[in-house]
Amino acid sequence: MFNSSVVSYPDRGHFGNSQYRGNTTGKIIIDLIDNFLPCDGLFVDPAVGGGTTIDVVNHLCIANRFAGFDLHSGFNLIRDDLTSAVGQQADLIFFHPPYGGMIHYSGNMWGEPHKDDLSRMSEYDFEQALKLALVNISDATKAGGHYAVLIGNQRKKGRYLNWSSMTEQLAPDPLVEEIIKCQHNCVSDNRQYAKPLIRINHEKLLIFKKGQNTNAITDLEGILNGMSETFMANILVMLKRLFQCRDWTQKELFDTLAHLAKSSPYELFPAIDYLLKTEHFKMIDGRYTLA
Numbered sequence: 001m002f003n004s005s006v007v008s009y010p011d012r013g014h015f016g017n018s019q020y021r022g023n024t025t026g027k028i029i030i031d032l033i034d035n036f037l038p039c040d041g042l043f044v045d046p047a048v049g050g051g052t053t054i055d056v057v058n059h060l061c062i063a064n065r066f067a068g069f070d071l072h073s074g075f076n077l078i079r080d081d082l083t084s085a086v087g088q089q090a091d092l093i094f095f096h097p098p099y100g101g102m103i104h105y106s107g108n109m110w111g112e113p114h115k116d117d118l119s120r121m122s123e124y125d126f127e128q129a130l131k132l133a134l135v136n137i138s139d140a141t142k143a144g145g146h147y148a149v150l151i152g153n154q155r156k157k158g159r160y161l162n163w164s165s166m167t168e169q170l171a172p173d174p175l176v177e178e179i180i181k182c183q184h185n186c187v188s189d190n191r192q193y194a195k196p197l198i199r200i201n202h203e204k205l206l207i208f209k210k211g212q213n214t215n216a217i218t219d220l221e222g223i224l225n226g227m228s229e230t231f232m233a234n235i236l237v238m239l240k241r242l243f244q245c246r247d248w249t250q251k252e253l254f255d256t257l258a259h260l261a262k263s264s265p266y267e268l269f270p271a272i273d274y275l276l277k278t279e280h281f282k283m284i285d286g287r288y289t290l291a
C-alpha cells in the first residue's frame with residue numbers, strides 16, 4: 001500500500017518478463033491495487049507488454065477480475081473501444097504507455113513495425129494518440145473509479161520531453177495522486193555521456209479519478225466547452241499583454257490585428273469586443289486601459 005508520494009523498489013521482484021524493455025516492477029501495481037481496487041472490483045491493463053500485471057493478478061488470486069490487452073496481441077487502444085473489449089467498465093485501469101519513442105516496441109520487442117504503435121510516432125502524433133488513449137481509458141472507467149498512468153520523461157537532442165506533464169494535461173479527469181517512482185536497472189545507467197548531465201532517475205504514477213459517466217458524445221461536448229473557455233482565456237491574457245504596452249481605442253486595436261483576424265479560423269474580433277467590456281478593462285475618453 002502506498003503511504004508516501006515517493007516510492008522505490010530496488011528489487012523488481014519476479015513479476016513479468018524482465019527482458020521486455022521498459023517493463024515495470026509488479027510491486028508498484030500491487031500497491032496501486034491495495035489502495036484503489038475495491039473488493040470484487042474489476043482491474044484492466046490495456047498495454048500489458050511483458051505481462052507484469054498478469055503475473056501480479058495471478059499472485060493476488062484476482063485473475064478472474066482482470067482483463068489485459070496489448071497491441072502485440074491484437075488490441076489497439078487508439079482504434080478499438082476499450083469498454084467493448086472488456087465487456088463492461090472497470091473499477092481500476094493501469095496504463096503503462098511507451099515513453100514517446102524512447103523504446104520501439106513493434107518491430108523490436110515483437111512483430112513488424114505497426115503504424116498505431118505509440119512508440120513509433122512523431123511527437124505531435126504521440127500527443128494526439130495519447131490523448132485518444134486516455135479518453136478511451138477514462139470512458140472505460142466506472143464513475144468513481146480510478147485510472148493510473150505510469151510514465152517517465154525523456155531527454156532528446158538537448159530538450160526535456162516531459163511526457164508525464166503532458167499526460168496530466170491531456171487526461172480528461174482530475175488528478176488525485178502523484179507518486180514519484182525511483183528508477184533502477186535502466187539500460188541507460190551504463191551509458192557514458194560526452195557532457196555531464198542530470199540523469200532522469202524517476203517515473204511518475206499519475207492517478208486520476210473518474211467523475212461522472214462519459215461516452216464519446218459527452219467527451220466531444222466537454223472538449224468543445226473546454227476549447228471555447230481556453231480560447232477566451234488565452235485571448236484575455238494576450239489582450240492584457242497588449243495593454244501593458246499602451247492604451248488603445250478599439251479601432252486602433254482592430255486595425256493592428258486585422259491581418260490576424262483575417263487569417264485566423266477563430267472569431268477574434270467578437271472575442272475582443274466581448275472581453276473589452278469585462279471588468280479587466282476600463283474606458284477613459286474613448287481609450288481602453290487595464291482596469
Ligand SMILES: C[S@@+](CC[C@H](N)C(=O)[O-])C[C@H]1O[C@@H](n2cnc3c(N)ncnc32)[C@H](O)[C@@H]1O
Pocket residue numbers: 016017020021022023024025046047048049050051052053069070071072075076077078096097098099105106116117118119
Ligand atoms: C512500457 S510497455 C508496457 C510494459 C509493461 N507494463 C511491462 O511491465 O512489461 C508499453 C506497451 O504499450 C504497447 N502499445 C503500444 N501502442 C499500443 C496501442 N496502440 N494499443 C495498445 N498497446 C500499445 C506496446 O506494445 C508495449 O507493450
